[in-house]
Amino acid sequence: MSAILSFDKETEQLIRNRISFTSNRLNIEEKQIYNLFPHFFNESIKISVSQRVARYIDHTLLKPDATKKQLEQICNEAKENNFYAVCVNSNPAVVGFPLGAMDANCKIFETERAVENGANEIDMVINIGRLKDGEYLEVLSDIHGIVQAIDPKIKLKVILETCLLTKELIVDACLLSVIAGASFVKTSTGFSTGGAKDEHVKLMKLVVGNLAEVKASGGIRTYQDSIKMLLNGATRIGASSSVAIVNGELEAINKVGSLVQDSSKSKNQTKESKDSFEPPIPINNEKLALWGTLITAAISGFFIGMKKQKNSTTNTMTRSQRNKRK
Known part of the structure; x- marks a missing residue:
């Protein structure tokens, strides 16, 4: 960040x-x-x-x-x-x-x-x-x-x-x-x-x-x-409240990881796909620092994916409406 x-x-x-x-x-x-x-x-x-x-x-x-x-x-x-x-x-x-x-x-x-x-x-x-x-x-x-x-x-x-x-x-x-x-x-x-x-x-x-x-x-x-x-x-x-702050960080990391996983599943992406983003579960201390630096990228990727999905749905509906008019 x-x-x-x-x-x-x-x-x-x-x-x-x-x-x-x-x-x-x-x-x-x-x-x-x-x-x-x-x-x-x-x-x-x-x-x-x-x-x-x-x-x-x-x-x-x-x-x-x-x-x-x-x-x-x-x-x-x-x-x-x-x-x-x-x-x-x-x-x-x-x-x-x-x-x-x-x-x-x-x-x-x-x-x-x-x-x-x-x-x-x-x-x-x-x-x-x-x-x-x-x-x-x-x-x-x-x-x-x-x-x-x-x-x-x-x-x-x-x-x-x-x-x-x-x-x-x-x-x-x-x-x-x-x-x-x-x-x-x-x-x-x-x-x-x-x-x-x-x-x-x-x-x-x-x-x-x-x-x-x-x-x-x-x-x-x-x-x-x-x-x-x-x-x-x-x-x-x-x-x-230092311990509570650190626990809040862990919760944020896990929450973002869960959101990204759900997004990946909805697109039927496999673990081998280079576009997939799947966090290690459970997150251990050795990987925590690296994982923390990926939070922002994960959030950005998730919302970009949602935006593309929304645009795709809109385009499909538009084509359907045109066909009905014909």
């Missing part, structure tokens, strides 16, 4: 205005920001979802009452389902969570302890209040302090809490995160008034381009939710 994200006039004007505003707040020239973001308005961003959805998921448990048994359970689920990572209050660690309002030095200390305990990714919450107050140098310093405190191999994700921000502030937060050296911008903590929205994910991706990645999190509970976020530019999904 693939998609192309392009800058429309409204988004282009929004970003230009925010570059002007942000450069003024940081006391730098606009061209310095444009030089850092060479993709602005010059090229479309190609999106490709080429792996099983599990490989994009950070399996998440951040509840304050999470028990050791629950933590062990999600780790086991991550191994069984081949999730990308486990996101808890230690590894990958969330810092300044969920408000982001703590002192920058406290965030640095929390980060250093998390890394000592084995974290190889850090999800920090941006200082939302200072962002809204226009204190951009302080916000930049807050993020950059974490970047300097960790090894370059450790990825830093900056949580924006998009449900509390305007589109203008989402753009500004993305600009600041990339300038500070973050690896990701992330939509939500999952503990505020709302979660990820596809239009926010798309805007974030258009701003950061390939300079950083986008993590969609908060309220993502189904396979369909995940695919929507991925096709709008996310390369990571934060979810506590």
